[in-house]
Amino acid sequence: MSNTTNFILGDYLAFAQARLADALAAAGRQTGDARLLAVSKTKPAALIREAWELGQRDFGENYVQEALAKQAELGDLEGIVWHFIGPLQSNKSREVAEHFAWVHSVDREKIARRLNEQRPAGLGPLDICLQVNISAEPSKSGIMLEDLPRLAEAVLAMPALRLRGLMAIPAPTEEPSAQREPFAHLRQALEMLQKRFPDAPLDTLSMGMSADLEAAVAEGATLVRLGTAIFGKREAASR
Template sequence: MTDLVLSDSLTAARRRLEAALADAGRAPDAARLLAVSKTKPAALIREAWRLGQREFGENYVQEALDKQAELADLDDIVWHFIGPLQSNKSRDVAAHFAWVHSVDREKIARRLNDQRPAGMAPLNVCLQVNISGEASKSGVTLAALPSLAEAVLAMPRLSLRGLMAIPAPAQTPTAQRAPFARLREALEALRARFPDAELDTLSMGMSGDLEAAVQEGATLVRLGTAIFGERRRPDTND
């Protein structure tokens, strides 16, 4: 991808988000764009950074660590881990990311908390909810969500910020909005249950359903192919 094409695609993604927010009657800064950069080279991330993008999402730990090392001079870049997290990778994630969107069980949360370096700010965490009840998808159930949230809120090196979901594909705006509405309602219920918690994040919406997610209150939308083009590996989180 050339600089010119990346500039065009990033501008188009920003305008799409702005239009969706306006259509939903929300403030222009009510949602942020998370550029999903998995499988894309560090040089392309650097160009996106030069064009003003600061938040990037990665799915694969070692790939992300290699890019972070190459881009270490970009001191205001914000790294989000958005992929499935294995226990044997938790130490690297705890030490090298500002956000984790895919916490779905207490064991992983506990490892991230215990392994977060003391000199770093608490790790921002979203709990991944299996909002469509798919057997093939990771995520905590809605029934188990309150107890997991309570456990994470008690961990001092984690900051529970909200919820993330990857709904089953749907073809119509109405069908797309339904699972996002359930996730929003789940976050509202957590806010009522834990009024002192900083629960301000709904990580939902990807290239095919951004508008539906924004209508239901998304604050972080994850766009990859719309910004960087097609990938060599199958998409699972943008």
């Protein structure tokens, strides 16, 4: 391990944790109401190991083959939790079902059914977030809000999946009030689902990144996906 690298990563991670704590306090929420999801795509396994040694446990990956290689190298790390957060293609669903604890990017029933069928029974249910195209951008993945109840109902009927909540990546903006608006809509959508399906374990809002952490936490984020704020600038991905 490089002491210099560890010192830099330690500073970055501590600063990210402090930002989260300050945002929770400003929103009148309790410490522990939200946690950091370290987005480790394109970062080497050695950096993930260092972050784990510093206490980070949740890691998000976008590319299946890259993630599988890291998981093989880091198989000795106890308590590490792997989240798949990228667009999911049908031909990669089995590998995701077999090697991840969470999937944040389910946006259609076909993918959900494949994950449900391919999840090994010995691993227990796969935690799922439905990705919502909260800003209605034509180029973005995600289900539209009006279609959300139907997809949620379908996923809740799949025994190998556990629907935990919603995920979104809003259109970027630097204005704090404009940042909060789509997050508020996602929170309201989750509250609607909680009322409609009161027995479901709907407790998760995966929203907010390095540029809008505070706005997301103010609107109820429980998982905040930080990449550059923890690991620094990304390099070209190896898929």
